[in-house]
Amino acid sequence: MLNELDERIVHALAEDARRSYADIGQLVGLSAPAVKRRVDRLRATGAITGFTVRVDPAALGWETEGYIELYCRRNTSPETIRRGLERYQEVVAASTVTGEADAVVQVFAADMRHFERVLERIAGEPFVERTKSVLVLSPLLRRFSSGAPS
Template sequence: MDAVDEEIIRCVLRNARSTYAEIGEAAGLSAPAAKRRLDRLVATGAIRGFTALIDPQTLGWRTEAFVEVYCKGNPSPAELRRNLDEIPEVVEACTVSGAADAMLHMLAGDIAHLEQAIQRVREAPVIDRTESVIVLSRLINRPRL
């Protein structure tokens, strides 16, 4: 990976719908060269996919929680991900050190919606139990690149 690849990645992180011309302009390449480089980044797995980022506020999802997940047995991270992937209220999930096996960031429309989503998490075969904390206010929320 070189500086051109890094600029291509920065460009698609800012806007996954960037055209090859826009990517090329950002990276100092022609559109066809940008396409070849982007295709190579995808083929090597450096870029695993493209997605739309939805603003949960526009959906009315203003109730936010962090949920510690404790697993049954010792499921692999891939198995845990498969069990959580179909729950749209889970907007972020990480395996963690410490007593819990994973930490989830969840968003929902209200407390009842959050409770239903947490119940769906608990119903996953690999989940033993959860512990939740509800966010009262955000103090710092920095963008990531």
């Protein structure tokens, strides 16, 4: 479990992973070397799993976003669902869920026809009984993982 200082460091890195240790140190009241030691420890313990870049999918030509609810055949394990979906580059997230559906899958596609083809391929997976999909009209709010809300 992270202490308050570690959480503040993680939030700062989540806002901008390229932020300098000196800048973060000023923000949280530590020296740059002290921030580096804490970040190194957070990485070593697995609290920070890596650093990445966030890219607007539209900049890559992926302008259609949708969610697919999966209704799976009986006794389908989460691992089977994960293995079945991981080969689709259009799938950016997938989670098992409560409720009627077994999983929800977030998909980005170039256009409506592309989304439809991906939906058809996923619906054809042997573990899928049926699907239900929705398309995103306008994203209203997006937050990126940065630990607990501050």
